Amino acid sequence: MSTKRVKNYVNGEWIDPENSGYIDVENPSTGEVLAQTPLSTPAAVNRAIDAAAAAFETWRHVPVARRVQPLYDLARLLRDNEERIARTLTEEMGKSLPDARAEMKRVFENCEVACGMPVLQQGDKLVGSSYDIDGEVLKLPLGVFTMIAPFNFPAMVPFWFLPYAIATGNTFIIKASKQVPLTMQVITEYIDQVGLPPGVFGLVNGDRVVADTFMAHPKVKGVSLVGSTPVCRQVAEKCAQANKRFQAMGGAKNHLVAMPDAKIDDVIRNMVTSCYGCAGQRCMASSAIVAVGDATYETICRRFVEESRKVITANPLDPAVAGESMVMGPVISAKAKAFILDMIETGINEGATLALDGRGLAVPGCEKGHFIGPTVFTDVKPGMQIHQTEIFGPVVVILKADTLDEAIRIINDHQYGNGASIYTQNGYYARKFKLEAEAGMIGVNIGIPAPVAYLPFGGMKASQFADIKAQGKAIIEFYTEDKIVTERYWPEEG
């Protein structure tokens, strides 16, 4: 049979992993099978780890200024081929082309930050820690790092880690999502061209066997994961037990708080983009709106539903929607769709008002696609499951609070704490929200407060199992070990 087979990239070569089974990769808009992903065996994964471990022994000694040169080239190659990668991403994942391009922007940005490593990785020098004695802090790489990529950002999330790991002198292996492996296949084509020594970067495909093998191998020094909270917990526990570093980013339920003084027209537009981008399948998507005060609540409910109706649900590669401003594609799979429909049912049963129903939406020519239209619940209370659960689809719940304090309490009582935003022009409210809302990333008049790559990225509470956030200069701490030197020489003549 002629379906394209996804490959691993090990020790600088493209290979089919031996003895592996395969599963289908589907276009979620059409149901078409795009390719097949191998389920790599532990032996196949170990081979990649061993290659990375061997490569580390020379890579660590390459001066940092040389280590970043391939990243400059990679950033350029990816930029030059942005459209090809974005289309691949849209085809296998279902997000709109503008969303795919926005994702690529963060990819470039992260490469660029890591290119600054010759300055950023410098350690400290204390002259005279005591008489005739000096102290130094050397920030040195550790060895092989790995990451386990999610389906929703198959390009961006790996680049929260990859460029930093490599620039600091470690070697790095990615496990792509088995549902959306093709984007990383294309990206790896470009990585292959930038002259990294074999083994410095590796790509393996498969299911959780791959992750388990990462965690079992003594040469793996750390694991980064973006996934569900239960998986985060397992990864954290196993890594801790094995004395490996870990960063595990989990679930989210991001709140948007609208204050009475907010500029309502701007707010509504901003909310819609925030809630329905990637069909709600992003860890920074907003899915809970909290309106402060009765009047604000009334207005938001009405205007948000109105604006939600204007979102076009379609196959994002359909040329007919190319010029539209707000296009929403399918969710990732039939299973995901079933879960979302189930949650909508739950919301109805819990007594929330289904103000906009995205079920039963038909996209002509895409009968096998996994589409759900914008869905809005009003009259939602904090106790309800549709508020407590990460639905990961285009389903928005609207709650009311009497005061900002109450709005913050709703956020702080929630298990997750990834992002949270406030809409207000008032500096007092903004400061209070920044300090008190328990979320790792805070927006002020920004619906998706995902930081640019020049700053760290990460959540709080059940949204993150990690001491150190991704991206920015923060992650350098994750990829380096502080080695502390105390040095003196006994006096010589002369």
Add this chain to the structure above:
Amino acid sequence: MSTKRVKNYVNGEWIDPENSGYIDVENPSTGEVLAQTPLSTPAAVNRAIDAAAAAFETWRHVPVARRVQPLYDLARLLRDNEERIARTLTEEMGKSLPDARAEMKRVFENCEVACGMPVLQQGDKLVGSSYDIDGEVLKLPLGVFTMIAPFNFPAMVPFWFLPYAIATGNTFIIKASKQVPLTMQVITEYIDQVGLPPGVFGLVNGDRVVADTFMAHPKVKGVSLVGSTPVCRQVAEKCAQANKRFQAMGGAKNHLVAMPDAKIDDVIRNMVTSCYGCAGQRCMASSAIVAVGDATYETICRRFVEESRKVITANPLDPAVAGESMVMGPVISAKAKAFILDMIETGINEGATLALDGRGLAVPGCEKGHFIGPTVFTDVKPGMQIHQTEIFGPVVVILKADTLDEAIRIINDHQYGNGASIYTQNGYYARKFKLEAEAGMIGVNIGIPAPVAYLPFGGMKASQFADIKAQGKAIIEFYTEDKIVTERYWPEEG
């Protein structure tokens, strides 16, 4: 019965924990019972945690410049009362008075570094993360942190954490060592005087039930531990599972590498101090000497044994030894002594040469003390148990290597990687050692490469389960959460 009872310090008050049993605290030089330690129950510990959690809600909002004022006062009080604390420490732990004073020096230093928090805790501000949008990184406290102290540094180790935790706006609870709880009792007397709001600092006494309670309580955000590697592993695993931060410092076997060009007279004196200080019971004690080359090996073996014989083993509070330069006290307990004697037996059986035998040493008037004299094995091979095991007593093994590469290999093949030192005047060897020896703390012509508090402290491999080291500016990352803000305001008139 009238034996003094150790108390807990909870919510700003000294209390006897309810319903607890008690165990004896012994002077290891004399066997005398000094006091009794309560074994706090989970209920007693939870009360301390709840007080700390309540205190956090106001303490976090106190400006950082005010939060450090009590630490200035504490540093001064401890300095003014150094001798009292040092004598308490020596009495219950057995280390010499100069060693106890050296320990106190690090206590002051750590307070002083934490006093710099108004500068050090500043976050970042990115003007123009995009058009009209700014980014911020706020470094905010998390809540209640705890630490579990070891017997060997009952004053210093808590201060790797305490001042930083409090200065950053967290609240903090220490579990003192049940074997040496008195030093922290005295220190807490001074903490009690510096005006911290109730609950900001707490002290609980007991056994591993306390540690388990820390890890079980949802309000505890992090745990720091200095203990054995197996306990580290458990703490790491439990904390990860519960999404708590952890720093767990474990076992060590620190190597001293002597190069042929080293200044031998200085080296020998330095080695002796390094090996027998605190009777070898410190995580930074050296216990394995690697001599490079036959001639170096011969000289070191001869000279080191000679110099070891000069060490005076005695009750460190005996006025007769007050003026002596190198006094060594007992090990901590009969159990510890039995283990060490067993390891000496093992070394003999493994075929190492017992070049100096510290067994059977009698300290007049201290018949119940747990003394072992300086003990040296030569002809030791890397495979032997006396080289692989952390003996934690005054037992030194001497190995030979043909080259620096071989010496580094011996270090790198060892499970532990806390400290490692090289003796050489040669810059090439020093640099190679600094970069290649796998230990978190490296010394060059420094036998105990424990960094000053202005730099971080921490090991590698099985010596440390943690991403972030203790002390210095590094630990601020442990005690703060980066909250990332993306902020804009929509344009107004005018």
Add this chain to the structure above:
Amino acid sequence: MSTKRVKNYVNGEWIDPENSGYIDVENPSTGEVLAQTPLSTPAAVNRAIDAAAAAFETWRHVPVARRVQPLYDLARLLRDNEERIARTLTEEMGKSLPDARAEMKRVFENCEVACGMPVLQQGDKLVGSSYDIDGEVLKLPLGVFTMIAPFNFPAMVPFWFLPYAIATGNTFIIKASKQVPLTMQVITEYIDQVGLPPGVFGLVNGDRVVADTFMAHPKVKGVSLVGSTPVCRQVAEKCAQANKRFQAMGGAKNHLVAMPDAKIDDVIRNMVTSCYGCAGQRCMASSAIVAVGDATYETICRRFVEESRKVITANPLDPAVAGESMVMGPVISAKAKAFILDMIETGINEGATLALDGRGLAVPGCEKGHFIGPTVFTDVKPGMQIHQTEIFGPVVVILKADTLDEAIRIINDHQYGNGASIYTQNGYYARKFKLEAEAGMIGVNIGIPAPVAYLPFGGMKASQFADIKAQGKAIIEFYTEDKIVTERYWPEEG
């Protein structure tokens, strides 16, 4: 005659400078002669510089952690004797006791920031600047630094520099204000007690001959000055010519912009404190109010005059005013008073409305004091001399602007750019003001935006001749030279 004579402090000893003349120090509230200041000759000043240069050769090699110990002690001594110093300050300078205490607070703060030098002075270490080559940046002291103190903050301004200069390993000489030398006499009593080696700190008294001698001596590495803009310019020029570092802080005219949405009651109170503290004689005093919009202007004019009337002008040491909330003392001298009266005359002649007239005010029992009451001009236009000139007294001008843009233009067209504040609750206006108003220090709802010592202090435009600001971690760059090391060793055997 028995009038107290101010002394110099040179090489650790109090001395009367040889061959100097003397001038009187006056209590500006009463005209009483408090003491006499010597006018040190160049020879006397050179002796102090030579002592400082000699002291540098050992002080620079004292480990930084030891260099800061005297600063800890000094901070404590000054705190313990705050009231004595504050009263001396009030007596010779005329500011209220609360103002004097507020000044002392900054003194302590600056000591505390400098105490953090063991962490803050660390340089950088780049492992692998090329193959087998490392780079280092060492932050080393330079030698003798000097500073020339103003009359208005005789305690605080010296401490923007002193603790940092000394902590970084330089030696330091202060020229006190000849009008208010007594505060530094008292402070130096305490400096004398903290164990600095002789010559590390020196104090000389006199007039501009002292400053000229500083600039002429080849061993002086830098000069800091707070004074008038013309003097700043001369100091900058001479220092540049002699390749010395300099920081020269000059004149100011600080604007307060009130937006229509500001909380007017809070604003008015805040403005009054800002304008009349130290009788307007501080470089961060506000002396120009810009109200945005007609209604705001009307309200501010009325309310500000009302509130200004409540300020009590009095001898600040008069027990009768001890409990009053807003007491204003005299200006510094008869000459200063004459200049201010002249400016008031000018304002009247320029056509501004004298809404409150502080002239002719009598303070019973203080007939020889230099008092002027709160004085307010309204209907002021940007072109007027009373707006363009730094009056340095309790004279406030109120202007009107139609928009925030116009208010900012008024600020930016002014020659000075020290501080500027906006009153608004609106985040958009606040951000615009922060970015666009050309002043080194910006306040948002803060009338005196003088930064705490944990941040730098300094102005823009004619208010500052310097690349590097005072205070905080910024000033470390001023007191250290980056020495850049490129280091390698050729390979050795083994």
Add this chain to the structure above:
Amino acid sequence: MSTKRVKNYVNGEWIDPENSGYIDVENPSTGEVLAQTPLSTPAAVNRAIDAAAAAFETWRHVPVARRVQPLYDLARLLRDNEERIARTLTEEMGKSLPDARAEMKRVFENCEVACGMPVLQQGDKLVGSSYDIDGEVLKLPLGVFTMIAPFNFPAMVPFWFLPYAIATGNTFIIKASKQVPLTMQVITEYIDQVGLPPGVFGLVNGDRVVADTFMAHPKVKGVSLVGSTPVCRQVAEKCAQANKRFQAMGGAKNHLVAMPDAKIDDVIRNMVTSCYGCAGQRCMASSAIVAVGDATYETICRRFVEESRKVITANPLDPAVAGESMVMGPVISAKAKAFILDMIETGINEGATLALDGRGLAVPGCEKGHFIGPTVFTDVKPGMQIHQTEIFGPVVVILKADTLDEAIRIINDHQYGNGASIYTQNGYYARKFKLEAEAGMIGVNIGIPAPVAYLPFGGMKASQFADIKAQGKAIIEFYTEDKIVTERYWPEEG
């Protein structure tokens, strides 16, 4: 006449400056006239400054992440066209092609460091500078900066400044060397292609009238210069007087200290490269060797002269020398040659031994070139003019010292303090030298200790008039003003 005319680049356009005279640009190897440089009038220069000032008003508000994009492109374009630029540089300046390529490497590096500005330009955020008050440090651009380039590094030196000035949001004008203007002409062709808004970068050609015009214009905020010490002094003085920032790098006489333990073969090779690269015309060239001890002195004198004889003096573009390892070209001009010959005469008259005489050397086919061969003086004493003067040609003086202390004293007594290097394997000597030798850039076993761009660049004493060094993250302080914000909002309801 058809000789190529050098152009200015103003407001995004290539122009011939109006009313200017012209002078010849000569190939120093052949005397051939390559082009003519215009001598821009003040009016022409002011036009460039006004364009830059206008461009600043929009450029400053472009987000920093966008400001660096043209620098990425520029780095790539320059890399892709390295050979063309290097040949232009060699043709007009005379240095060898390998030296020209090494210069270009630093150009790329500096672009790359500046590309890190989105992280490096971040300011500080202090939450809670007091109750409910926050502090911020914003690092903002100032306006128009200028630089005055030297003839010897017409590509590298401008890039110590250009990328940083632009990345931080300032606008920037270069005055190229009138002797070697062509390299910057070519580089500006590429700058022209990268999409900078008109006026952000400008290039003007001419003589000191240009520099004077920079210093006279009120919109110019700073001047950087690499030139002679007397010119530095004038620039510093004028800038200080006008309250402009300045960095002025001046003369040098860099010492190489050889210790007895140094690896002599490596040392000699390293010294030769260091002394004769660019025919000795670089501010980091070594021109004084200090041998410690009689034996070292004897060996160095003999071996260095031997090795110096092997240097091939030739037209560096002569294909016959393309494969040679050590080729030395001419000095820059007949005038420079005359000065050098004069200094050789002086050395002879002072009594030094002319151990190798580079005078009278003929390069066939280059009779009009300004060649001098390697020239070595031995028996040189510190007092001699050939030791005190910067000769800026291939003339090396060798001195003897009895001890390292004496060698350091020779360095420290010299007026200049740019670079200084020690050859030793001994860590004690290296540390002592690093701390005590008064030079801004220190080498250990590195003859030319010019730091990579990831670290700062700058000298001490008469070699630098500046507080802040060039390159690396240090220079960001030069190109930004710290604006300090103190911010609060009064409480609102809710």
